[in-house]
Amino acid sequence: MAGTTALPLQQLIASLDNSCLPKILQVCSGVYFQGSIYEISGSEVCFSTGDLIKVLSIELLSVCCDDISNNEQFELPINHTGLFKVVPEEMPYSSIEEMVSLRPVGLESCLPFTFTSNVKITVGNFTLGAGRALTVLSIERHEGEEDYVRCYVQGQQEASAEVCIPLSSQGEFRECESEECFTLQEIMSSPCLRSRKFHLINTTKGDRTLVLSPIYQVHAIMNLRKNVLKFPSSLEVEVIDVTETCKDVHFVTPLSLTEVHAQPDNSFPTVVEILEGAETNSLFKCSWLPKLSTGSHLIFHKVGTSAMVLLSNLKSRRAQQYFLASHQYGGRLRRRPREFNSVYELYVASIQAPGLKVSVTRSCEGVEEEGLPALSVGEQLEVVRCERMELPCESSKGQKQSVEALLCQRLQEPDDDEDEDEEEVKQRDETEDILMPLYMQGNFVEVLADNKKYRLRDLSKEFSLPLDVKVVSRDTELETDPLVGFPSLRIEGALLEPTIQASFPHRPDHCFEIPTRWLSMSVFFTKDPLPWPNGQPPKCHVDRITEVTNIFFYEFSKIGNSDAAPPPRPPKRNLSSSKSSKKSSKSSGKSSKAGKSKNAPNKSIPTKELADLTLNNRKRPPAPPPPVILDDRPPPVIPRKHTAAEMTTGKALPNTYVEREESRKKKVPLDATDVAADVAADVESDHDYETVDDTFTTMMKQAQENVMFY
Numbered sequence: 001m002a003g004t005t006a007l008p009l010q011q012l013i014a015s016l017d018n019s020c021l022p023k024i025l026q027v028c029s030g031v032y033f034q035g036s037i038y039e040i041s042g043s044e045v046c047f048s049t050g051d052l053i054k055v056l057s058i059e060l061l062s063v064c065c066d067d068i069s070n071n072e073q074f075e076l077p078i079n080h081t082g083l084f085k086v087v088p089e090e091m092p093y094s095s096i097e098e099m100v101s102l103r104p105v106g107l108e109s110c111l112p113f114t115f116t117s118n119v120k121i122t123v124g125n126f127t128l129g130a131g132r133a134l135t136v137l138s139i140e141r142h143e144g145e146e147d148y149v150r151c152y153v154q155g156q157q158e159a160s161a162e163v164c165i166p167l168s169s170q171g172e173f174r175e176c177e178s179e180e181c182f183t184l185q186e187i188m189s190s191p192c193l194r195s196r197k198f199h200l201i202n203t204t205k206g207d208r209t210l211v212l213s214p215i216y217q218v219h220a221i222m223n224l225r226k227n228v229l230k231f232p233s234s235l236e237v238e239v240i241d242v243t244e245t246c247k248d249v250h251f252v253t254p255l256s257l258t259e260v261h262a263q264p265d266n267s268f269p270t271v272v273e274i275l276e277g278a279e280t281n282s283l284f285k286c287s288w289l290p291k292l293s294t295g296s297h298l299i300f301h302k303v304g305t306s307a308m309v310l311l312s313n314l315k316s317r318r319a320q321q322y323f324l325a326s327h328q329y330g331g332r333l334r335r336r337p338r339e340f341n342s343v344y345e346l347y348v349a350s351i352q353a354p355g356l357k358v359s360v361t362r363s364c365e366g367v368e369e370e371g372l373p374a375l376s377v378g379e380q381l382e383v384v385r386c387e388r389m390e391l392p393c394e395s396s397k398g399q400k401q402s403v404e405a406l407l408c409q410r411l412q413e414p415d416d417d418e419d420e421d422e423e424e425v426k427q428r429d430e431t432e433d434i435l436m437p438l439y440m441q442g443n444f445v446e447v448l449a450d451n452k453k454y455r456l457r458d459l460s461k462e463f464s465l466p467l468d469v470k471v472v473s474r475d476t477e478l479e480t481d482p483l484v485g486f487p488s489l490r491i492e493g494a495l496l497e498p499t500i501q502a503s504f505p506h507r508p509d510h511c512f513e514i515p516t517r518w519l520s521m522s523v524f525f526t527k528d529p530l531p532w533p534n535g536q537p538p539k540c541h542v543d544r545i546t547e548v549t550n551i552f553f554y555e556f557s558k559i560g561n562s563d564a565a566p567p568p569r570p571p572k573r574n575l576s577s578s579k580s581s582k583k584s585s586k587s588s589g590k591s592s593k594a595g596k597s598k599n600a601p602n603k604s605i606p607t608k609e610l611a612d613l614t615l616n617n618r619k620r621p622p623a624p625p626p627p628v629i630l631d632d633r634p635p636p637v638i639p640r641k642h643t644a645a646e647m648t649t650g651k652a653l654p655n656t657y658v659e660r661e662e663s664r665k666k667k668v669p670l671d672a673t674d675v676a677a678d679v680a681a682d683v684e685s686d687h688d689y690e691t692v693d694d695t696f697t698t699m700m701k702q703a704q705e706n707v708m709f710y
Contacts, residue, residue, distance in 0.1 A: 006238040013216050013233035014194070018057055024246045027051045029238035047237055052223045054251045058216040063184050064234065066211040068197070075215065076184060083181035084198040087209055092118065092174045096149060097167040099175065100139065102192050112136050112152070113180070118172035123165055128153065133176060140164065188214050226252050227294070228275055228522060252524045257516040260523065261303045261498050269301045269537065271505070271528040278521045283552035286543075288512050291504065292521060299508055299530065301501040301540060306513055309460060310492045310548075310556055311483070314468070322553045323482065324495075326513070326544040327457035330475040334453055336468040336488050337446035343436045344568065346444060347406050350383040352464035357382045357411070362443035369393045371405070373434045380447060381408040381434070389435045404568060405435040438568045460494050467491045475544065482545055493556065501542065505531045509538040518552065 006028050016023060027047045047053070062075045076082070093099040099115060114135045121128040128134070134151040141147045148164045181201065187193045197209050216233040254275050255263075277293040292298075307327040313320065340346050340358065350356045359380050366374030371391045389405040410432040436442070446468075453472060454462075468490050474481040483489060499513040508531050532538055 004240045004242075006240050009235055009237045009239050010213060010215075010233050012239055012241065013055075013058060013218060014214050015191075016055070016058060021055055021057060022243075023055045023241060024243045024249070025053045025055060025239040026242045026246075027053065027237055028240055047235075052242070052246060052249060052251075053220045053229075053239070054222070055218055055220045056228075056254075057219045058233070059219070060188060060214055061217050061232065062215045063188065064213045064215055065200075066213065067208050068211060069208060078184055078188070080184050082203065083183060083201050084187060084210075084212075085181055085201050086175075086178060086193075087197040087199055088175040088177055092172040094170060094172070095167070096165060096169050096173060097147075099173050100136075100149065100167065102195070113178050114176040115173050116176060118174070121165060121169060121171065123163055126163060128163070134163075134165075137162070139167075184212070187212055221251050221254060223249055223251050226273065226275060226524070228254050254522045254524055256522055257500060257514065257519060258498075260300065260500060261516050263303070265302070267525070268303065269299055269530060271526050271530060272298050272300055272523040273526050274298065274521060274523050276520075276522040278519055282520075283518050283549055283555065285547045285549050286512070288504075297505055297526070297528070298523070299503050299505060301503065301511060301537075303498070303500050306497050306499045307457070307460075308495045308497055309456065309465075310495065310553065311489045312492055312553065313486045314488045314490060318486075320550065322548045322550060324515070324546040324548055325456060325483070326542075327460070328542070329456045329483075329544045330477055331456070331471050331481060331483065332453040332473040333456060333459060333469040333489075334472050335448055335450055335459075335463075336470050337448050338466075338468045339446075340444040341441065342438075343406050343440045343442060344438045346383055347386055347438055349446075350406075355382065357447040358444040359447050360443070361445050364442055371403070371435070371437055372440050373436060375442060380411040381444070382411055382431075383408050384433075386438075387435075389437065391437075403437050403439070405437045408434055408436060410434055459491065465491050465493050477541065478544065482547065492553070495556075501540070503540070508532060509540055510543075511540045512543045512546070518555075 009025075012025070027049055029049070060078055062077050063080070065074050065076060067073070112135045114133055116131055116133055117128070118130055120130055132153065134153060136149050136151055138150045139147070140150055147167045149167060150162060150164050153161050153163055182193060182198075187198070194212065194214070197211055199207070200210060214233075218229075218231050218233055220229045220231075221227075222229065252275070260272075274292060274294055274296050277296070278289060282289070308324050309327070311323045311325055338349065339361075340349065346356065346358065357380060360375045360377055363377050364372075364375050366372055369392055371389060371393075384407045386404060387407055388402045391401045391403060393401070412431070454469075459467060459469065468488055470488055471481070471483045471486070474484045497515045497517060499515055501511050502514055503509070503511045530537075
């Protein structure tokens with residue numbers, strides 16, 4: 001390392017790209033305490049002299065802009081939309097080849113550019129004077145011949161010519177200011193442009209000369225540390241490249257779960273240590289996820305590919321839950337009829353399962369104008385196909401409208417009557433075709449004649465998904481089966497997932513499967529011994545059910561239904577026709593009301609009862625019910641109440657509840673004044689209401705005899 005030159009970390013990282021990594025760098029500029037500027041996972045980290053850093057990858061974060069006039073610095077994001085113009089160099093170039101070599105390579109806007117020569121240029125019999133502007137049109141390279149540039153020259157009196165100048169021409173050449181502009185992305189992608197100075201145009205800082213430097217996020221590991229470091233390349237550390245001399249130095253090799261899955265089979269089983277733990281608020285909702293923290297150890301038994309299905313419980317009183325179930329699940333399931341809330345859902349289900357039969361669970365009235373047929377509860381329909389139907393109503397432009405509809409056959413239920421005529425049997429066998437627009441709302445339930453018990457892997461093979469099922473017998477090999485107890489589960493879809501079978505060292509026989517596509521985590525292979533005798537691995541019991549979050553379900557839905565079309569919308573009605581129909585209905589309503597008004601009183605005219613309702617008497621007591629005339633039955637016996645008249649006179653009032661024949665013929669209601677007058681003349685009155693007639697006496701005797709006989 002004696003002849004190696006130390007470079008600032010910023011400069012050395014800027015000279016690298018991901019294709020030449022990894023690189024091993026050694027710190028040689030004393031001690032730099034990084035924690036005061038940049039923290040890694042909440043802990044302070046420092047670089048000391050002699051530390052070895054293995055750079056794994058770099059990621060461009062931003063661009064540092066240095067103003068050379070006042071040494072001011074500021075940063076711009078890499079997606080900054082501003083444009084930059086190249087500042088011509090103050091020092092002249094000694095040859096055309098030197099000037100051309102500093103132009104950006106691979107950019108369409110690199111040509112043309114203009115330069116001047118301080119001396120005369122002689123090309124064959126053609127001589128160009130000093131100070132003449134030359135515009136480079138192209139660079140001509142021919143094998144076995146000298147390279148040259150084809151230039152455009154503006155002569156006198158608007159005369160122009162093209163001349164070829166060898167790249168090896170010597171002299172003093174200066175660039176002219178060009179109108180070509182570059183973005184930050186273009187400048188950072190060209191090593192030649194990164195060495196130039198720029199003006200930021202269309203801003204207040206446009207007259208300032210800037211030097212642009214990329215700032216990278218560096219992903220690296222150290223020989224004395226296990227964790228992956230992430231730090232910016234702008235740290236003030238000087239380093240040297242020691243990749244060739246330190247090939248034998250052992251570094252921890254971090255691996256993602258995808259990289260672990262790509263390892264050969266003879267690498268397993270092995271003990272691994274977690275360098276970067278999984279996020280606890282990720283897509284999974286299981287007991288082993290919080291234990292996958294940084295520094296924890298795992299046993300990776302084997303890698304493979306597992307067939308799984310995604311299940312969800314139907315919305316009910318329970319919260320919505322989602323599960324990943326392996327095809328090795330040992331429980332038994334029975335199909336459940338699916339429910340549909342629209343004709344479009346029927347259409348989607350019929351594509352996946354032709355010959356779908358459903359039963360109507362809620363009646364709906366037909367709307368002839370919109371082409372909606374009437375449906376009754378209990379009717380059975382068989383889906384045939386999707387076709388277009390013409391609606392009776394016209395569009396707003398007065399044209400006929402056609403929409404997509406589902407053709408179904410209305411199935412007739414067989415009767416139990418044995419005395420059927422042949423004509424009735426023939427009519428029963430004839431099915432009725434109905435068309436239902438796809439935008440029609442309805443309530444249907446699938447008709448199933450299957451009561452068989454299935455394994456999970458058999459359901460996925462024999463039927464199309466989604467599918468509603470119910471667990472009728474649990475998986476006996478599981479300690480707890482989370483799928484038992486749900487009244488209904490829906491199999492949303494099937495997955496073929498690359499997985500890693502893992503367990504914790506304290507319980508190596510209790511395994512779980514980690515889907516590598518859905519979990520981000522980095523580990524490294526340790527040399528720790530396995531926690532069982534050599535050659536005697538334990539019998540593993542794998543968890544076949546993994547609960548996931550609703551985020552997992554949404555991400556899975558995006559993958560499966562990326563090209564799914566949305567449900568159709570109802571067609572626009574003709575507003576004029578609908579208004580006219582409303583007017584006609586209103587007019588018919590008015591005429592019917594007018595017909596009724598001849599016989600019915602007008603409610604708009606206040607009656608006497610309404611007039612009596614004043615602000616001071618809003619709630620009047622209800623009127624007493626009319627007296628009930630009983631011809632043959634006796635009235636009910638009501639206990640007597642002592643009134644004020646009884647207290648003063650000492651005489652009992654007559655029983656006003658017993659009717660006489662005279663009162664039947666002449667029914668006059670008595671008010672309080674009449675009752676008081678009758679009390680005064682009670683003794684001399686011939687109409688004694690206490691007298692009981694012979695008919696009532698006979699009835700009472702018969703009732704007593706019947707009671708005694710009973």
